[in-house]
Amino acid sequence: MYRRHRTTSLTFKALTTSAACACATLVLTSRPAGAEMVKNIGDACTAPTTDLGEQLVTTGTGTIGEWGASIAALPGGPIKIDLEARLLQELDGPKTAFGNATARTEFLRGVRAPLPMGLPFAAGMPGNLPQLVAGYVYNNGGSHRGHDFARSSTSDHPDPSFEVRTIADGKVIGVYFDGPPGGGGNTVIVEHTGKNGKKLYSFYMHMRNGRSHDLAAVKALDCAGNSSCEHYKTAAHQVPAAAWWGTEADAISVVPGQDVKRGQKLGVTGNTMTASGHIDASGTCDSSDCNNHLHLYLGAPTSANPKLAVEVDGFGVYGEQSSGCYKSLDDNTFFPRLFAPYDPDFVNLSFRTFTAFPEYLTGMSYRPITLSFYDRGGAFDVAGSYQYSPDTSFIVKAGDDGSGLTGFEGETTTGWIPRETRARADSHGKATFDAVIAWHEAGESTAYWHALTQAQLDARYKQYIVQNHWSLGDFFPYKIGGQQRYAVLFTTSPRSANWMTYGRSESQVLHDIAVVPAGLQVAQVVSDTGTNPPRFSMLARRSAGCPPHVYVHQQTDLGYATKAAAEKAKGYELERVQVYADGTRFNAVYGRASGKGCSAKP
Secondary structure, three states: OOOOOOOOOOEOOOOOOOHHHHOOOEEEEOOOOOOOOOOOHHHOOOOOOOOOOOEEEOOOOOOOHHHHHHHHOOOOOHHHHHHHHHOOOEEEOHHHHOOOHHHHHHHHHHOOOOOOOOOOOOOOOOOOOOEEEEOOEOOOOOEOOOEEEEOOOOOOOOOOOOEEEOOOOEEEEEEEEEOOOOOOEEEEEEEEEOOOOOEEEEEEEEEOOOHHHHHHHHHOOOOOOOHHHHHHHHHHHHOOOOHHHOOOOOOOOOOOOOEEOOOOEEEEEEOOOOOOOOEOOOOOEOOOOOOOEEEEEEEEEOOOOOOEEEEOOOOOOOOEHHHOOOOOOOOOOOOOOOOOOOOOEEEEEEHHHHHHOHHHHHOOOEEEEEEEEEEEOOEEEEEEEEEEOOOOOOEEEEEEOOOOOHHHOEEEOOOEEEEEEEEEEOOOOOEEEEEEEEEOOOOOOEEEEEEEOHHHHHHHHHHHHHHOOOEEEEEEEEEEOOEEEEEEEEEOOOOOEEEEEEEEOHHHHHHHHHOOOOOEEEEEEEEEOOOEOOEEEEEEEEOOOOOOEEEEEEEHHHHHHHHHHHHHHOOOEEEEEEEEOOOOEEEEEEEOOOOOOOOOOO
């Protein structure tokens, strides 16, 4: 049963919209891969270079043959069998994998991160933050095909080594020492698999793995007469106490077959094998850190041969680091960026960043679940959540004057339907609308309107809820220009709400949430910000999974990021969010599909 509470006469406080969004309606739709990248290579911030070749193989005398050998040396069992199945045949440069330039370009422009990816270090570490010191191409034009990260030492942190973190969730499929001719030193390989089944591989090279281990590995190298390699071995014998060897505690902290989460520590950076070439015949290195850095390869498998991965640039630049194109998300690239411009759950995200990279999340088969647009300190920002969905079709409207929603109004059984509609006041005090629009569910009937009067709402409520026994998919009351209006979606979907209150004070809606009838759970809480203080509405739907965690009228700056991180750690996903009051307040509902691991309270 619905419990309906009507608002009384309240002071109206208009919200404003920044000029950047008030002047026009923005429509974002899911679109073909690459639609937002520059179409002409000449429009990129630098001319990309993809005609670089390399072939690293894992069998015989190949340049990363130690990877295959390390798996072969494991004791028999399910882990070994699994790792053997995941072992790549080779990692190639683009030109080696695709001799044809057109095929090479088509493949690289179609690569997308299969799941959210971050940089391979923690942002809050003590000392200087690591920097990209070499891009896909060395500054001298030489072939690199990877990313080098390093940092300079400080008086408080004389050791420039830093913790290496995995760039995304995945499984460790390789831990080994890569000697000549590959020269990767201590290497960790992680296989990343998105919910859409697509994969990406990350190779973390030149790490430390404990002083004794590294000294022994270098002493055992077969240098085949290479003088630089021989000097490296001399250093292992003559200066084993040099600081650049690290300590016994600097060990790789993961093992083959282990599942890892994004940002989990893998070990620390070092100079294994990169020291070669920087050491003289006496074993003395030419710098105090002896070329300490992390070399990160990213490999994307081909559809023709999933055992062949092609080296790709996570920044999408395919050029020299000195070009400056690696420093800013505002630079145009001809190829997609794989490192996250923003995470799937976000708040205070600039409108410009939100609109610049629509293919980033859709390339992972993610679509918007909930979005909230708002002014904050003169900026126009966005909060919301994108989540995996087999159906990635969607439309997002922001700053619509209402004319873009009229075509969706009325009763229908097919086509597009606004699942979430929110109203704000623009800079002229007129209603402007934001909507997340998705396709009808199979067998679903809906009826939608975005600007009902109270009398119209009452009539349609009687028709669809009382007489037809439908439910509510979305409900948003708003008071703009002194007029009370309602955006509402009636639906037959079993996932919709069948209990609601509205026009409630903060204390009243908190009480409503506490007394939701058994078998139901909160699905949505929103505030009508055209009233002062704001009035709240709440929808409850049939229980599914864990009891939701609900936040009402919380302070954004003091709590949003902390609460979002805590919810993610518990396995809860954002289902509905509204940020309002110039970005200072928010309402949110977090849910978890599985009943296992439920947390009764936020």
